[in-house]
Amino acid sequence: MARVTEEDVRRALDGVVEPESGKPVTALGMVGGLVVKDGNVGFVLEVPAERGRDMESVRRDAEDAVKALRGVLSVTAVMTAHKPAGTDAPARPSRPAPGRDERTGGDAIPGVGAIVAVASGKGGVGKSTTAVNIALALASLDRRVALLDADIYGPSAPRLLGLEGKPETDGRRLWPKEAFGVKAMSIGLLIGEDQPMVWRGPMVQSALEQMLRQVEWGEVDVMIVDMPPGTGDAQLTLTQRAPLAGAVIVSTPQDLSLIDARKGLNMFRKVDVPILGIVENMSYFVCPHCGRRTDVFAHGGAREEASRLGVPFLGEIPLDIRIRETSDGGRPIVAAEPASPFSESYRLIAAAILDGIAGARRPAPRIVIQ
């Protein structure tokens, strides 16, 4: 089969015309973040913020033009709005501007209180399950909660919260969905589960940026961000761009994942984001038939690791079929069985997170030498 190259894609996009100027989108510098991988193509179409709605047809034309190329299996064109030239603030002002979070790089998001990242050093440790249940537990503690599913490699909020359909938009802003009293936005809602994940570099960044800043979040006390697993560039960028109040690391008790968890900790430390603590997931197994508890992996590893690293241990969640079943059914355990001991554990973790946020906000004690 013919191999598609970036050159081929650019040439196809040369034929897509922006109607107002009559010029090709490529000549106008609108195409960015082009990724071509095994016949899967992704790129960003940058459009002026005020023209979001009428540019949808151009986005479709661009996708169609590339789809028509031989050897192309899929095309994802994402429209991102940018401000008119001249209104952009400098990328990194040397002094914090008003409303800017002084500790991290991102500007504060109006109406949104504390933003907490839930991260893991690697995939499959139950990060999303934990993030969603923590969000629901926070809501049950009477907080106004938002969940931003930024896991570009495996967005799971739509499945976990039973969300369907594209979010409402006026071409410029997006409105979050709501489930069980939690506002939610997922990269999975924007691109659809059938789209291959060829999102890399700038594409990922603009999509995340869009979810943070172009979504009408309204008044929110705590926003939980389900981070992409790992400690690569996408994660680092997100930690730099979002004004994070703190980070929670999810780990299984296995050594390997603890090593990965340590990488996660270091990433947040590098950008001065306070570590609110570690959650040990799939901590032990209670047999549904006989009730006997088995420590599947080296249970307790995360607690020991947390104390070694000097970060709080937030709690442990057992490996239990009900946690998986309720998640798969689009009604996570904290919503489905609020009185269960699992839900109580998530609520304790949520309460510890609230404490941690309050603590992180307090200025560090200063030693006065007299």
Ligand code: ADP
């Ligand atoms: P990650 O976000 O780290 O990739 P997920 O949250 O998607 O991981 O979880 C991976 C799988 O493990 C899912 O099928 C989920 O239902 C299951 N799972 C997560 N935590 C638990 C748990 N404590 N008990 C049972 N199954 C779990």
